[in-house]
Amino acid sequence: MDLTAIGAAIAAFTGIGAGVGIGIATSKAVDAVARQPEADGKIMKLLLLGCALAEATAIYGFVVSIMILFT
Amino acid sequence: MDIGGLLKELLLEDKVLIHFDFMNGFFDINRSIVLSWGVIAVLTLLILFLTSNMKVHDISTKQAVAELIVEKLRGITYGMLGDEGLRYRDYMVVVLVFIGASNLVGLFGQTPPTMDLNVTAALSLMSIVLVEAAGIKKKGTRKWLKSFAEPMAIITPMNILELAIRPLSLCMRLFGNIIGATVIMELLKMVVPIIVPAAFSLYFDIFDGLIQAYVFVFLTSLYIKEAVE
Numbered sequence: 001m002d003l004t005a006i007g008a009a010i011a012a013f014t015g016i017g018a019g020v021g022i023g024i025a026t027s028k029a030v031d032a033v034a035r036q037p038e039a040d041g042k043i044m045k046l047l048l049l050g051c052a053l054a055e056a057t058a059i060y061g062f063v064v065s066i067m068i069l070f071t
Numbered sequence: 072m073d074i075g076g077l078l079k080e081l082l083l084e085d086k087v088l089i090h091f092d093f094m095n096g097f098f099d100i101n102r103s104i105v106l107s108w109g110v111i112a113v114l115t116l117l118i119l120f121l122t123s124n125m126k127v128h129d130i131s132t133k134q135a136v137a138e139l140i141v142e143k144l145r146g147i148t149y150g151m152l153g154d155e156g157l158r159y160r161d162y163m164v165v166v167l168v169f170i171g172a173s174n175l176v177g178l179f180g181q182t183p184p185t186m187d188l189n190v191t192a193a194l195s196l197m198s199i200v201l202v203e204a205a206g207i208k209k210k211g212t213r214k215w216l217k218s219f220a221e222p223m224a225i226i227t228p229m230n231i232l233e234l235a236i237r238p239l240s241l242c243m244r245l246f247g248n249i250i251g252a253t254v255i256m257e258l259l260k261m262v263v264p265i266i267v268p269a270a271f272s273l274y275f276d277i278f279d280g281l282i283q284a285y286v287f288v289f290l291t292s293l294y295i296k297e298a299v300e
Binding site for chain 1: 078079082150240243244246247248250251282283285286289290293
């Protein structure tokens, strides 16, 4: 039985963590901007950094699943 | 629809564009190299055009635009590096512009050079060498070696591992994002050939590419800032 597709699907579960992380980060950023609209430049920068770091886990999962499928 | 075939064609395509026979062996030039030469050529022509015929007084509109671009880009990287890392500002601007322009190549129907793992690996190796060189230059070799045992001696193995993890994560983040965007765009083009891909291309080709260039530069600047502290 060929289980490579199942392996790739399990690797794709990393998306859950990244999604939750980005959601939390964005909701906090919206809170912060609502409280202090004048600081939105700084908040935006930090949000981008946090999102990129959270997204990286999903990207690792993606790269792993691509490797499983195509090597 | 043959999604598997499309993915195979996209991911496992022959990367070699130019093939030389060289004495007993051979010498290959990859597609991504030629594309990044193209990007460099376009950027160089743009710079030559913008900086030609510069004056101190009575500046032309062209020169004003060039000065505005330089000021803005330097402002972005200065905000990330601070006063300590001022000397690395212009390198960061160059990397930002190069990665940004490389990611936009997808708009012209080519595969972006950053979709090749070799290109992103080279960029991230350059980054980590610069980070460590900045640390050595600022602190001196002895203090730099000591900084591995900070803040506690017990996390020295972690700090040494970070030397490998940082470039790996920089490289994989850029590569994974660009390849993901390209794969999704190709799949969309196959499912709905008209109109819809244009809207998604705005996000996947332009926004995502520029954000990833920014993130790459931001993280490298963060590491440099940490190293020169």
